Structure formats: structure tokens, C-alpha cells
Amino acid sequence: MEYFKIAEADILKPGEMKRFSVHNKTVLLANVDGVFYALDNKCPHMGGSLADGDLEGATITCPRHGAKFDVRTGKSVGNAKLAFVSVKVNDAKALPVKVEGTEVFVELA
Ligand code: FES
Secondary structure (H helix, E strand, O other): OEEEEEEEHHHOOOOOEEEEEEOOEEEEEEEEOOEEEEEEOEOOOOOOEHHHOEEEOOEEEOOOOOOEEEOOOOOEEEOEEEOOEEEOOOOOOEEOEEEEOOEEEEEEO
């Protein structure tokens, strides 16, 4: 396990999220009330790009089928919907984040 720099801390305001490429991985970084959280950007349902979804408070909605995740933990908090069928989705992969000075780092396996 190793931390990699992902961005400068001023790149995201509270309520914003963005996708970054770090060490051959695509990572979603979100700022929730001034605290940074990171997830593997790939939705565990069918690989949708979570960074292209919506962030409301700490909840991310996948743009493909509407599954919801708590960005702080990766926990699934809302099912995907496929043609009126509600489908339970696994948790997203949360990645540890640390801030040092003005830089944000994410831990990758
Ligand atoms: S790919 Fe994300 S909900 Fe289906």
C-alpha cells in the first residue's frame, strides 16, 4: 500500500467531485464539507463512471442506473434500477485519503 499525490487541496470546493488518473487507476475525489474522500471511480454494478453522476451531500448517484453510494465509506445506499427492476449493488471501493499541507494523497493497493 502506498500513497500517491492526487491533487492540490484547493482544486475542489465543498460539494464538488472530480475524476483523476493516478498510477494507472481512475479515482473519484470528492469534497464533502471540507473533507476529502476517494472512491474507485468504477461503479461496482456495471462499471459506470461515478464522477459523471451527481453528488448530493455525501451521496453519489451513478449516472448509468442510479445506484447510490456514501462517498465517505463506499457503502451502497440505494439500488440500481434496470427497466423498473430494482437491483442490489455491492459497495463501491473506498480509498484512504490524507492531506499534507496543500496536497491530497490517496492510498492505492
Ligand atoms: S453501472 Fe452504476 S448503477 Fe449500473
